[in-house]
Amino acid sequence: MDNIQKAVLIGHTLIALLIIVLVLLQRGKGADAGAAFGAGASGTVFGARGSGSFFSRATAVCATAFFVTSLTLAYLSSQNTAAPSSVMDTVPEVEEAVEAVESDMPSLEATDMPALEEPVLEEDAPDGEQDPQ
Numbered sequence: 001m002d003n004i005q006k007a008v009l010i011g012h013t014l015i016a017l018l019i020i021v022l023v024l025l026q027r028g029k030g031a032d033a034g035a036a037f038g039a040g041a042s043g044t045v046f047g048a049r050g051s052g053s054f055f056s057r058a059t060a061v062c063a064t065a066f067f068v069t070s071l072t073l074a075y076l077s078s079q080n081t082a083a084p085s086s087v088m089d090t091v092p093e094v095e096e097a098v099e100a101v102e103s104d105m106p107s108l109e110a111t112d113m114p115a116l117e118e119p120v121l122e123e124d125a126p127d128g129e130q131d132p133q
Contacts (some may be wrong), residue, residue: 004076005073005076005077008072009073011069012069012073015062015066015069016066022055022058022059022062023059025055026056026059
C-alpha cells in the first residue's frame with residue numbers, strides 16, 4: 001500500500017506542475033504575452049481556433065486528474081492502520097525526570113548563601129550621607 005501511495009503522490013505532483021505550465025502558456029484576454037513564446041505562430045498547428053481551446057481543454061483534463069489524485073491520496077492515507085510512532089513515547093515520565101534532576105542537584109542551605117546588604121535609598125539617607133553614583 002505504501003508503494004501505491006508514493007506512486008500516486010508522484011503523479012499528483014507532476015499533474016500540479018503540468019497545470020502550472022499550462023496556465024502560464026495560455027494567452028490572456030487583453031495581453032499578447034504568449035506571442036513572445038511562439039503562441040501566435042503556432043496557432044495553425046492546433047486547428048482553426050488556435051491554441052486557446054487546446055490549452056483550456058488540457059487544463060480541464062489535468063484539473064480533473066488533480067482532483068482524482070487528491071481524493072485517492074486522502075483515501076489511502078485514511079487506510080493506514082499502523083500506529084504512528086512518536087519521539088514522545090521514548091521520553092520518561094515527568095515525575096521520573098524531576099526526581100533525576102533533584103538527585104543530581106546539591107542541596108543549598110540558608111547558611112550557604114552570602115548575606116546581602118540592603119541598599120540605602122536617597123530618601124532614607126540622612127542629609128549629609130548621599131549615595132554617590
